[in-house]
Amino acid sequence: MTLSIQFLTMVSMIAGGFYLGITLDTFRRFQRHWKRNVFLVYFMEISFWLTQVFILYFILFQVNLGELRFYVFVACLLGFAAYQALAANLYKRLLERMIMIAARIYQILHNLVKNFIIAPIRYLIQLLIACVIFLFNMVMLVLGFVLKCVYLPIKWLFKQIYRLLPKKFKLFLHKIAGFYSKIQNICRKYWRLISSKRR
Structure with a gap:
């Protein structure tokens, strides 16, 4: 590995550590939304x-084809420490402001x-429903x-036709009506009995 590649690896890993600090703070900020669900937390x-x-x-693979060295981890920790020392508070305030702006935009939309x-x-x-109901009522x-x-x-x-009918025919009609009502009552009783057995 040449010195230029080693230098690029160091710079990339320092930037990667800085990026890791940003993403970790962002992740911790939104963690409160799923903190109560243990499965979701894990x-x-x-x-x-x-x-x-x-x-x-x-990123490491793009710089030196993924070759891991001890200084890679040191550079990553250095970038993370630089973020914590120099930019963590500023980024957290900026993140809160961005969340507030996004929430306000969402509320407006x-x-x-x-x-x-x-x-x-x-x-x-x-x-439309009121018009349909009104038309239905009118119909x-x-x-x-x-x-x-x-x-x-x-x-x-x-x-008038019934008044002109003979008395014998009227009695016959009354018998037919009585027979029909008896059949209707029997059918209702059987239907109630069958319904009660089903329950």
């Missing part, structure tokens, strides 16, 4: 560290979508009026 920790190891080794897209659509749907009202207009003359006509 999963996120393992995923985070595996991802960081992969990224740092990929949420209110815009809610007030200018969701609310009008909801209002139109409610208006039922008209149908009821038409049926009454048709039913009353037919009822009056059947009453």
Whole structure:
């Protein structure tokens, strides 16, 4: 390994340690959102560290084809220590400000979508449902009026015909009606018995 490659490796690993400090503080900042779930805590920790190891080794591979030396770890720790000493407090304040700005932008967009897209659509749907219900009620009202207009003359006509029938035929009709009501009552009893057995 030439001196230039060693120098690039040192610089890259110092930058990698600095990057690791930034990502670790970012990860710890958002950790509070899943801290109560033990399974998620372990999963996120393992995923985070595996991802960081992969990224740092990929950087190392691009510089010196992945050759590990003791000074690589020292350079990485040096970069991490430099971040903690020089930039940790500044980055944490900057991160909080960025989160606050992002939350405010999200709130504004949420209110815009809610007030200018969701609310009008909801209002139109409610208006459409109200129109459908109103039309249905009007149709039922008209149908009821038409049926009454048709039913009353037919009822009056059947009453007149029934008055003209002989008494024997009227008695026969009463017997048929009584027989039909008995059959209907028997069927209802059997249906209730079958329903109670099913339960």
